[in-house]
Amino acid sequence: MNATLQVAELHEAAGPRDRRVTQLEAIAREIRRLSVAAIYHAGSGHPGGSLSCADILAVLYGTVLNLPHADHPDIDRDLFVLSKGHAAPALYATWAAFGLMSRAEALTLRKLGSRAQGHPHVLDCPLAESSTGSLGQGFSVSIGMAMGLRQQGRAPRVYALLGDGEMQEGEVWEGAMCAAHYGLANLCAVIDYNKLQSDDRNAAIMGLEPLAQKWRAFGWNTLEINGHDVAGLLAAFEAARNERTLPTIIIAHTTKGKGVPYMEDHPQWHGSVKLTPEQITSALTSLDTDPAKAEGLLNGRG
């Protein structure tokens, strides 16, 4: 399937809104709460880009990735690389939300000796699959993984999450050519397209548009969706799984700072920011955090 799926078609493919969607939305909210709480305790970190990708991560870990579990501990697992490594708080929060890391540990973000390093480090956290934090590299690593798995005839699929500012790295386009050249259908990359980067809007720093046309021209199965719409995400990942010849790119339109109104669509919340007690309290309130849970998040016990 080479054609771009439109949002409406993806909705249709996903069927009626079901309980799974509601659950994943709740998990995404939890990822957002843990992310901002971790950044609050760290005194630094990147809230904007962590909040914008929470729904994507919830869907990936909730339904897409084939990971080991109690019944199948030795599964040859799917690989997910957070190429936009500065969204590490959201990754740890996701693991915590799915019981892959303790909530208390996710809140040790950026502390000396913590496994929750400022950017994911695979030696501390094997599930990070690679060490990231320098844009463009995680994407290339995911390409190498897809090539390596295919070379060995192994079934796992590879997923990568990229930032939109990351598109400005030349390495991304080296990788885009490479994955298309080798027809890596076992690779699916997602762009968290929140339109903002460190200093300003993408358009002001170095314009990316027409982004979908670029990926299509580079030979990718190109899907464009609302990255906060869980049903749309589910359908897009399903479409990527059904693609047989091309690598898939999901351009997920998102809002930076999503879920915390005072952060939404403001570049100053890219990072690395220190949250005041008033700001974290306000953020947790916006995220419908019940008082007992808020207390755990604020005292660091999770």
Place this chain on the structure above:
Amino acid sequence: MAVVERAAPQLIGTSGDSLREAFGKALVEWSRERPRVVVLDADIAGGTGVHHFRKALPHRFFQFGIAEQNMMAAAGGMAATGLVPVVTTFAVFCLRAIEQARLSIAYAKRNVKIVASHPGIDVGPDGGSAQALEDLAAFRAIPGMTVISPADPEEMRQATRAILDFEGPVYMRTGRSASTRLFGPAHKFEIGVGQMLRDGRDVSLVACGVEVSRALEAADLLAAAKISARVINMPTIKPIDSAILAEASVDTGCIVTAEDHNIFGGLGGAVAEAIAQTQPCPIEFVGVRDQFGQSGEPQELAEFYGLTAPHIAAAARRAIARKESLRR
């Protein structure tokens, strides 16, 4: 310490025995029985020697096009799936992708072998843009990176096997020009181990890569002037063999390092750091003196930049003079 067996130096004089050719052939030889080894190339296989691999084991050869950054990081990803990727390009293009080598290979402790052809002024006519004089320093500064620069085709053959069997990231230099054959099959290369090729009392000449044969020549020149020079082959720049250096310092009281690299941060830097922490002694550095190269034949350039045997011998005399002035 036993002096290592050494065949009489004999200039082969054909490109068929360049270190890159020796590497390319050895890679095929050792990879046949090592199915996890794969080779990555950026449209330069004919230059790096891996065209032999492409021909012999095509299903394990991956073309990345002229895109070294993607290739380097992708090697980290391939290693994550259990393969043993050998990334090959020119030394200058390894520098282009060094941040990928740092993060996606070394920081992640991936079992990737980076093999760089065309190091130093040995590159010759391509000129300054192509002559990497910074690679040993740059890769040596990356935590956990092993750095190797073999001296002759036999050592290259053995080093190739050694890096494939070693677990961890490695940067290894080959070489473009015809090399001087120094070692027979009885030679034994081991990562992290230097070898005394010739014993001496007055000065120790420590060299790697193409400078090893020049150091041996320099020892002959010095012997003619009744100066006894020890010659040490130091194919592993990192981890450096501190013990053999401390022993050389105690026995000879001064050292000359020789490398086809900037005098800053490469073999000379590694030797100086080791000696400063064990048995300090005067050290003189032979190498390119913090400048870029230019076009010319390798031998002409070696003379121009002061890398030939007479320059090493002159550095030995300076080192000995400094040693003697300290003793007075």
